[in-house]
Amino acid sequence: MHNFMYFKLAAENIKKNAKMYIPYLITSIITIMMFYIMIFLAYNPGLTGMKGSSSVGTVLNMGIYVIGIFAVIFLFYTNSFLLKRRKKEIGLYNILGMEKKHIARIMTIENIYSYLINMISGIFFGILFSRLMLLLLIKILRAGTGFVFNISLKGIYITFIFFTIISALILLNNIRQIHLSKPIELLKGGNVGEKEPKSKWIIAATGILTMGTGYFMAITVNNAVSALNYFFIAVILVIIGTYCLFTAGSIVLLKILRRNKKYYYKTNHFTSVSGMIYRMKQNAVGLANICILSTMVLVMLSSTVCLYIGQDNVLNNRFPTNIGINTIFSNKEESESVSNTVKKIVQDSGYKIEAYNEFRYKVYTLEFNKEEKTFLPSTDITLNIDKMYLAYFFPIESYITQTGSDVVLNDEDVLIYSPDEIDISDKFLIQDLNFHVKGMVENPGFTIQTSGSYMKLVYIFVKDEEIISQIHNQFGDYYGDYYKLSHVIGFDVIENEDKQTKLVSTLRDTLESTDEYKNLTFQIYSTAEERFDFYALYGGLFFLGLFLGALFIMATVLIIYYKQISEGYEDKQRFYIMQQVGMSKVEVRKSIRSQVLTVFFLPLISAIVHIIFAFKMITMMLELLNLTNVSLFVICTVATVIIFTVFYTAVYSLTARTYYKIVE
Amino acid sequence: MILNVKNLKKVYTSRFGGHHVQALSNVTFSVDEGEFIAIMGESGSGKTTLLNILAALDKPTSGEVFLDGKALVGISEKEISAFRRDNLGFVFQDFNLLDNFSIKDNILLPLVLAGKSFEKMNTSLKPVLIKLGIEDIIEKYPYEISGGQKQRTAIARAIITNPKLLLADEPTGALDSRATDSLLKLFRKINEDGQTVLMVTHSIKAASHASRVLFLRDGTVFHQIYRGESTNEELYQKISDTLTILATGGGFNA
Numbered sequence: 028m029h030n031f032m033y034f035k036l037a038a039e040n041i042k043k044n045a046k047m048y049i050p051y052l053i054t055s056i057i058t059i060m061m062f063y064i065m066i067f068l069a070y071n072p073g074l075t076g077m078k079g080s081s082s083v084g085t086v087l088n089m090g091i092y093v094i095g096i097f098a099v100i101f102l103f104y105t106n107s108f109l110l111k112r113r114k115k116e117i118g119l120y121n122i123l124g125m126e127k128k129h130i131a132r133i134m135t136i137e138n139i140y141s142y143l144i145n146m147i148s149g150i151f152f153g154i155l156f157s158r159l160m161l162l163l164l165i166k167i168l169r170a171g172t173g174f175v176f177n178i179s180l181k182g183i184y185i186t187f188i189f190f191t192i193i194s195a196l197i198l199l200n201n202i203r204q205i206h207l208s209k210p211i212e213l214l215k216g217g218n219v220g221e222k223e224p225k226s227k228w229i230i231a232a233t234g235i236l237t238m239g240t241g242y243f244m245a246i247t248v249n250n251a252v253s254a255l256n257y258f259f260i261a262v263i264l265v266i267i268g269t270y271c272l273f274t275a276g277s278i279v280l281l282k283i284l285r286r287n288k289k290y291y292y293k294t295n296h297f298t299s300v301s302g303m304i305y306r307m308k309q310n311a312v313g314l315a316n317i318c319i320l321s322t323m324v325l326v327m328l329s330s331t332v333c334l335y336i337g338q339d340n341v342l343n344n345r346f347p348t349n350i351g352i353n354t355i356f357s358n359k360e361e362s363e364s365v366s367n368t369v370k371k372i373v374q375d376s377g378y379k380i381e382a383y384n385e386f387r388y389k390v391y392t393l394e395f396n397k398e399e400k401t402f403l404p405s406t407d408i409t410l411n412i413d414k415m416y417l418a419y420f421f422p423i424e425s426y427i428t429q430t431g432s433d434v435v436l437n438d439e440d441v442l443i444y445s446p447d448e449i450d451i452s453d454k455f456l457i458q459d460l461n462f463h464v465k466g467m468v469e470n471p472g473f474t475i476q477t478s479g480s481y482m483k484l485v486y487i488f489v490k491d492e493e494i495i496s497q498i499h500n501q502f503g504d505y506y507g508d509y510y511k512l513s514h515v516i517g518f519d520v521i522e523n524e525d526k527q528t529k530l531v532s533t534l535r536d537t538l539e540s541t542d543e544y545k546n547l548t549f550q551i552y553s554t555a556e557e558r559f560d561f562y563a564l565y566g567g568l569f570f571l572g573l574f575l576g577a578l579f580i581m582a583t584v585l586i587i588y589y590k591q592i593s594e595g596y597e598d599k600q601r602f603y604i605m606q607q608v609g610m611s612k613v614e615v616r617k618s619i620r621s622q623v624l625t626v627f628f629l630p631l632i633s634a635i636v637h638i639i640f641a642f643k644m645i646t647m648m649l650e651l652l653n654l655t656n657v658s659l660f661v662i663c664t665v666a667t668v669i670i671f672t673v674f675y676t677a678v679y680s681l682t683a684r685t686y687y688k689i690v691e
Numbered sequence: 692m693i694l695n696v697k698n699l700k701k702v703y704t705s706r707f708g709g710h711h712v713q714a715l716s717n718v719t720f721s722v723d724e725g726e727f728i729a730i731m732g733e734s735g736s737g738k739t740t741l742l743n744i745l746a747a748l749d750k751p752t753s754g755e756v757f758l759d760g761k762a763l764v765g766i767s768e769k770e771i772s773a774f775r776r777d778n779l780g781f782v783f784q785d786f787n788l789l790d791n792f793s794i795k796d797n798i799l800l801p802l803v804l805a806g807k808s809f810e811k812m813n814t815s816l817k818p819v820l821i822k823l824g825i826e827d828i829i830e831k832y833p834y835e836i837s838g839g840q841k842q843r844t845a846i847a848r849a850i851i852t853n854p855k856l857l858l859a860d861e862p863t864g865a866l867d868s869r870a871t872d873s874l875l876k877l878f879r880k881i882n883e884d885g886q887t888v889l890m891v892t893h894s895i896k897a898a899s900h901a902s903r904v905l906f907l908r909d910g911t912v913f914h915q916i917y918r919g920e921s922t923n924e925e926l927y928q929k930i931s932d933t934l935t936i937l938a939t940g941g942g943f944n945a
């Protein structure tokens with residue numbers, strides 16, 4: 028055959044299969060475009076100058092990897108879909124006398140065409156839209172105009188290399204498939220009913236087990252660190268479970284129904300049960316993909332939106348006062364001197380101190396043995412995370428100054444405050460020292476930390492610092508030999524953030540240059556400064572959530588579209604036969620409609636169930652990020668689910684039109 | 692008289708209205724109970740069109756069809772499907788079995804659609820399976836059996852409702868000669884058991900099993916041959932002679 032012929036045939040093939048090809052090209056182009064934009068943003072020179080740039084950089088970089096991994100999986104998947112649909116045509120060429128190597132050559136040319144289209148348009152649109160995305164990012168980060176708009180050569184370079192490799196791999200895979208296949212199989216194409224593996228039951232059972240375990244983990248988790256630790260495992264388990272249950276579980280369930288003769292041989296059940304078996308066999312993997320993607324979109328959007336909206340809540344949790352000065356390890360005299368200096372500086376600057384609080388404490392991570400009512404130092408936090416407490420020890424005077432209480436403690440007496448459950452009522456031990464609980468406190472009058480984040484939290488108020496030293500002594504070397512306590516000063520000044528920032532730098536300069544304090548280490552913060560880091564981190568996450576959400580939604584749309592088309596071609600024939608054996612048009616339409624609805628809304632419903640089960644776990648992980656506003660998260664999740672459902676339904680009805688056009 | 696067809700006309704109009712194809716111009720004939728009718732015609736002569744109209748799957752442009760005295764043209768969509776289910780059986784060239792049903796379920800399909808009880812279905816199933824010799828494959832799926840077996844399955848599905856009329860469109864068209872022979876014998880046997888059969892075909896061999904052969908050309912039935920006392924071979928010869936005369940342009944009066 029003349030070489031020119033190949034090019035012509037390849038071009039014609041693309042044209043002829045436009046219904047399949049165009050969506051594939053569009054998604055590839057969008058994927059390439061987004062990949063380029065992500066690199067452009069992550070390596071934008073303006074980023075380095077920005078406050079909180081490292082957080083944004085990390086987040087955006089993560090985005091590059093996610094899109095990259097996604098691109099590989101997704102492009103391979105859609106390509107396999109294309110190939111499967113076209114097997115018949117390839118088989119026909121083969122039987123009409125075209126050798127496999129010629130078919131492979133046509134295939135190669137086709138792939139090169141689509142590669143060129145994808146790459147050129149992908150990068151073109153990438154450059155075109157990168158400016159828009161940049162503006163959006165700046166807006167979300169509330170950053171200044173530090174970002175620079177240019178064409179990222181690095182972005183073009185990486186995108187080019189990466190997608191060239193993917194395309195080459197896809198091409199190799201296609202050629203391999205052509206060579207492996209027998210023409211007769213190719214001819215039958217997708218029409219051959221799939222042989223059922225014998226292990227359906229085992230797979231279904233595995234599905235129930237993994238999904239059950241994943242769900243169980245998600246709902247029984249009771250602290251943030253185990254949430255973080257188990258989240259990944261739970262996600263993997265649920266993903267495995269989803270695939271198993273969609274592919275095997277659905278079939279097993281339907282077969283049980285089919286085995287029940289009385290149920291099965293009823294007009295409605297008969298067509299729907301067998302129709303569903305057929306559809307699930309053909310579509311299970313695609314539907315499971317839709318389910319997983321939808322779940323990811325929902326989780327990502329709801330949590331990042333929530334973090335973004337709730338960032339002030341986070342800020343308040345992390346930093347209870349506008350300005351804070353922590354001195355790590357100081358003795359009592361030093362602390363007093365520091366607080367006097369601080370007060371003086373603030374007053375000299377002409378500001379008024381509000382909500383002042385000050386306390387000294389020592390903090391340990393201790394393991395609490397419920398049976399023996401004993402706190403012990405623990406060497407391995409991760410093993411016993413459920414028993415671990417972050418234990419703050421305060422002299423009672425901090426409590427008295429904050430609350431105005433007149434409580435009097437003896438050597439063995441303590442007051443206890445814990446936002447988490449703790450099983451202490453009367454007597455307990457800290458290693459070998461005996462203590463007696465004089466009372467449980469509802470509100471300690473100040474916040475040093477709203478929750479232990481990943482551990483349970485307990486405040487223990489003792490008679491004086493002497494007691495704290497005794498406790499420390501018996502722990503020995505493990506916690507070091509610092510007898511000194513940490514010292515915290517926190518207060519608000521009612522001034523704008525610029526002035527606050529200025530005040531904080533004065534404080535910083537003075538404290539750090541004072542000779543008297545040269546042995547002390549200070550941590551000085553102001554919410555005014557920290558806010559930028561927060562906006563950078565949460566804004567970055569929010570942007571990434573939107574960006575990836577859009578990408579995943581696009582993937583979902585494409586899969587739904589492909590499914591509708593292939594369903595359509597297969598149903599056309601069935602639709603006709605049903606009428607011949609005596610079903611009316613209306614009945615057939617009704618039956619097909621209900622099946623198609625079930626098939627397409629099953630993934631969405633499963634995704635929503637996943638979200639419901641994951642809710643508690645995600646709430647706890649958000650707590651790690653200091654977001655404690657659960658009702659905000661509820662609202663974000665519900666809103667995301669509703670919006671997504673509306674969108675999903677819209678996509679469904681649009682693609683359903685294509686479907687009905689094919690069928691009728 | 693079980694079927695009475697009067698002055699059927701069918702004109703296909705292309706979607707944009709410009710193009711007209713006259714598939715049937717004026718078809719009139721009738722069928723008595725117990726007959727085995729073959730309707731012969733070249734490809735494109737309107738056989739499938741005729742059958743689809745008889746089955747009420749398509750509407751004629753004009754003309755009337757009476758099955759057992761009931762007019763088929765103009766009854767409602769809802770009535771038609773029930774009527775089709777209760778009175779008509781179909782066999783098609785490409786079998787039209789549903790891949791997602793087992794052979795057994797394919798056969799039971801019309802009964803299930805008619806809302807029969809499972810016990811009733813089972814009692815109807817047995818004799819049909821025996822008659823067609825497909826007891827061994829009922830748990831299989833259409834893609835696992837041969838063409839001949841598929842066609843037997845299709846026939847089983849068509850006759851399980853005891854239809855008044857069995858319609859067949861080129862039932863041997865996709866079969867090899869051995870399968871064709873045994874299938875035609877089967878049609879004969881079913882007919883001898885009292886089933887009225889109407890088969891359209893372009894195969895002389897298939898037609899030579901019928902009790903009467905109608906010839907369709909230019910959209911009308913213009914000749915017919917009765918078997919009378921002839922054997923299959925003699926009938927085959929008659930049909931073949933008729934077709935030769937047709938090809939050389941001779942004329943007949945029906």
Ligand SMILES: Nc1ncnc2c1ncn2[C@@H]1O[C@H](COP(=O)(O)OP(=O)(O)O)[C@@H](O)[C@H]1O
Nearest residue numbers: 703712714732733734735736737738739740741
């Ligand atoms: N749905 C249709 N639309 C337009 N023309 C049709 C349609 N079905 C059949 N025809 C035309 O009607 C004529 C008769 O077709 P058909 O009944 O299928 O013939 P046969 O079955 O004898 O081969 C042919 O010319 C065919 O092209």
Ligand SMILES: [Mg+2]
Nearest residue numbers: 738739740861
């Ligand atoms: Mg035909």
